[in-house]
Amino acid sequence: MTAPDPGASPREHGTREQDVATIPDAAWPNLVMMMHLLQTSLERQAQRDGDVSHGQFMLLVLLSGAKDQTRGLTDLADTLRYSPSRVSHALTVLERRGLVTRRRTAGGRRAWEATLTREGRLLTGRVLRGQRRDIRDPLLAELGDADAATLAEVSARVITVLDEARSG
Amino acid sequence: MTAPDPGASPREHGTREQDVATIPDAAWPNLVMMMHLLQTSLERQAQRDGDVSHGQFMLLVLLSGAKDQTRGLTDLADTLRYSPSRVSHALTVLERRGLVTRRRTAGGRRAWEATLTREGRLLTGRVLRGQRRDIRDPLLAELGDADAATLAEVSARVITVLDEARSG
């Protein structure tokens, strides 16, 4: 399949040859389609290997990488751009399944924090392994180290831009 | 913010300096986070400028780029990896709003096709302009032509890989 063209200006091409000078015009539609397809893969895989949505899974991943497997709810929400409501609903489900626990933060604050349970750690590991095996590894292998490195850099820059657009 | 590390192997770094040889290890978490943040932006923008979900919007975009603004339902589903059900539900909403019409395909087949209405075209254009102005342009400007070109290529390759994983 060739990428469809969401976002490109409607214009005719004189030839079918790839026009190097206009490649940047394809950047956006390609990027949008790539993100869509990859996200779709990630969602299916998280559902299949862990019976969790990818949105829930990202919360688990954040916790699994945190000190004491614990982070504040507002912090989780800010990092992932989730609404407080979304975090709350998601944690309710995850807590019911015994994957996380919620408790008040120490220090007499009015905030709460979530902690990954042992079960949560196991599930997160299982889903991560499937993700690496079925999605990440084949993809990065296909790209090769050089392109993977470029992608890492570009992604980091995009993340920075989007972060600044939020806070700045 | 720095990218969190979903999918990276848990290992300690000896130093805080950026280790060039290990940049590819960051490719995956960066990519996952970038996709998440960008998708989030796209969803909010489509909702804001068109009162449609990004999932619905992509259907509109496919139609807007098609001959006679028309495509078969199965074709739409295949391209976007939507289930038949999802396409049907989405078109029901879009049709109710007067943005698309559904009719049987010519040629005595049992298939159906969807066509963008004039209103649908207007809305799609409006959302696309907002998307370009608020998301695409700032982002690609920040990246510069060279990186945008690389991103386009890499995205195209990823799309191909994911397409082959499906059909092959």
Add this chain to the structure above:
DNA sequence: CAAGATTGACTTATCAATCTTT
């Protein structure tokens, strides 16, 4: 009273079951 979080109503997405046309 305001920061921080939850609740409830509504929309979107998914999965299984069903209907329709050839």
Add this chain to the structure above:
DNA sequence: AAAGATTGATAAGTCAATCTTG
């Protein structure tokens, strides 16, 4: 009967309103 699409039940995400603690 099988391709192509719809329907209906459930789960996830969003927005506005509300509860709670310092």
